[in-house]
Amino acid sequence: MAYQIEYATEQDAPELGLINYDSCKPRMILGAIFPESNQPTLRAYKAIHVMKHLANPETHVFKATDPTSGAIVGYGRWHIPAVLGITPNVPGLSEQAQTYAKDPVAFAPEPMNREIYTAFRAMLEDGRKRHTTEKDMMLDLLVTLPSCQGRGVGTALLRWGIEVADRLQARIYLESTPEGYPLYVKYGWKKIDEATLDMEQHGHGKDTFVLMMRDPLPVS
């Protein structure tokens, strides 16, 4: 199916929040950070978080829409450094959305395990610092609604960033979950490292991510 890939807006946030939460809920980390929160609360919090990304001029937030039903079925975020000369094409945010964008964590449900959250952010930052330069693009998020996975939504969202990267001759870095790994290998990413978040002292085990890089295809 030919999914429509378009820049997301503030109005799309509830659906994007739902897709983000529902696709990531099998991951241990969410339950570890928000041990008592329920599904509606975390979907709503993820929707608040979308505003931070919409407000960032180096983040390109995309939605994939099923043309038959009109429903949003996928959500992707690309980081493209300003130096590469591409800015997102999105309308301004409402006052409320701007408030959320400034500090979404202030609206996080409680209790929140800030130690695990900070360790997770630090793990991502460490990998990014060690493996990327200021000219690299990054795939910050790729999620498909669970009921629509395996039907090409992820591929459609990837295509936009891959085309930009090849045109600009930019590398693309990402941190892959086990679910995303086969897809990224198929489109040219290679494993460069691993990063593990150890939550054992909090009674939650470990979550491992594969750090991957894709080199641009040479210009013919």
Ligand SMILES: CC(C)(COP(=O)(O)OP(=O)(O)OC[C@H]1O[C@@H](n2cnc3c(N)ncnc32)[C@H](O)[C@@H]1OP(=O)(O)O)[C@@H](O)C(=O)NCCC(=O)NCCS
């Ligand atoms: C990873 C993810 C975004 C893929 O999206 P998707 O819409 O299912 O991807 P596609 O339908 O375009 O699948 C493309 C390829 O991925 C692989 N793939 C997709 N679903 C898969 C599954 N359930 N099991 C194994 N491989 C799968 C296949 O190799 C497929 O290739 P094919 O076209 O030759 O069959 C989706 O599974 C997801 O949201 N997972 C949970 C969140 C997550 O882990 N995101 C990745 C963060 S790095």
